[in-house]
Amino acid sequence: MTPEEIKVALGAGLLSFPVTHFDAEGEFQPESYRRHVEWLSGYDAPVLFAAGGTGEFFSLSPNEVPVIVSAAKEAAGKTAIVSGCGFGTHVGVEMARAVEKAGADGILLLPHYMIDAPQEGLYQHVKRICQSVGIGVMVYNRDNSILSVDTLKRLCDECPNLIGFKDGSGDIGLVRQITATMGDRLMYLGGMPTAELFAEAYLGAGFTTYSSAVFNFVPGLAVDFYKSLRAGNRARCEEILKDFFYPFMAIRNRRKGYAVSAIKAGVRLQGFDAGKVRPPLDDLTAQEEEMLLKLIGPWKR
Numbered sequence: 001m002t003p004e005e006i007k008v009a010l011g012a013g014l015l016s017f018p019v020t021h022f023d024a025e026g027e028f029q030p031e032s033y034r035r036h037v038e039w040l041s042g043y044d045a046p047v048l049f050a051a052g053g054t055g056e057f058f059s060l061s062p063n064e065v066p067v068i069v070s071a072a073k074e075a076a077g078k079t080a081i082v083s084g085c086g087f088g089t090h091v092g093v094e095m096a097r098a099v100e101k102a103g104a105d106g107i108l109l110l111p112h113y114m115i116d117a118p119q120e121g122l123y124q125h126v127k128r129i130c131q132s133v134g135i136g137v138m139v140y141n142r143d144n145s146i147l148s149v150d151t152l153k154r155l156c157d158e159c160p161n162l163i164g165f166k167d168g169s170g171d172i173g174l175v176r177q178i179t180a181t182m183g184d185r186l187m188y189l190g191g192m193p194t195a196e197l198f199a200e201a202y203l204g205a206g207f208t209t210y211s212s213a214v215f216n217f218v219p220g221l222a223v224d225f226y227k228s229l230r231a232g233n234r235a236r237c238e239e240i241l242k243d244f245f246y247p248f249m250a251i252r253n254r255r256k257g258y259a260v261s262a263i264k265a266g267v268r269l270q271g272f273d274a275g276k277v278r279p280p281l282d283d284l285t286a287q288e289e290e291m292l293l294k295l296i297g298p299w300k301r
Contacts (some may be wrong), residue, residue, distance in 0.1 A: 004181065012046040029278065033068070037076055047080045051084040054263055055084065055237075065084065067102075083099035083104035093132045107136070119151045141175075153181065165186045187202060187252060196241070251288060255282070
């Protein structure tokens with residue numbers, strides 16, 4: 001896909017990040033992963049993100065990422081695949097080129113590793129990665145990688161293939177300033193953990209879509225909520241929030257890292273052999289998995 005084509009696809013509907021499947025030894029399990037991606041591709045999600053945050057990007061080796069992207073492309077049919085990309089600039093450039101070669105339709109540039117950086121450093125980091133590939137790039141505004149309005153504007157001027165802005169900061173004032181300044185130059189994607197909890201606020205700030213982690217295991221419910229949100233059916237949104245998302249949030253908040261671990265548990269409970277999360281994350285307890293199983297009962301496949 002050209003950068004403009006992936007930009008259009010990203011803005012066309014609900015998005016999600018498949019978890020990365022591992023076997024009993026903690027190695028990538030392509031067969032189960034492809035079955036899961038194929039299942040998800042049957043729902044209304046125009047783009048899936050391979051090896052993203054929910055896909056445990058932070059625990060993958062750089063060599064694993066293009067392999068995962070290739071497996072996703074094999075299974076996704078007409079659904080576009082955007083790859084996670086990140087770490088430092090040198091590794092990020094190598095990874096960007098590798099996933100482009102593996103068939104990725106675009107890149108989501110995740111926050112760089114560990115340290116805080118000045119705006120000029122962030123500008124050079126994003127610019128070099130954008131200019132290393134021909135596919136579209138989205139930046140992820142979160143944690144130690146918060147771009148100012150001026151820095152983002154400079155990047156838009158210098159990098160034609162910078163096509164998207166994803167926000168996980170929760171700073172509505174900043175993101176509203178960005179949407180007002182950049183207009184339709186970028187596609188805007190909500191990226192808070194359990195994004196449905198923030199979807200109404202981000203819609204008001206000019207974000208037309210978001211990435212749904214729970215789409216991994218209750219895709220029908222996730223699509224129902226998204227369509228209700230876009231249709232202005234607030235009553236239905238509140239019903240789903242109370243019946244599912246607030247109870248899910250209570251499970252997710254029991255321990256750090258459960259924003260990923262609870263999603264992977266949900267995938268396993270839906271019958272996919274996704275395996276355990278890799279350290280430094282830890283899996284739900286048996287009791288917590290029972291709580292989650294009860295919650296997803298109405299949407300069990």
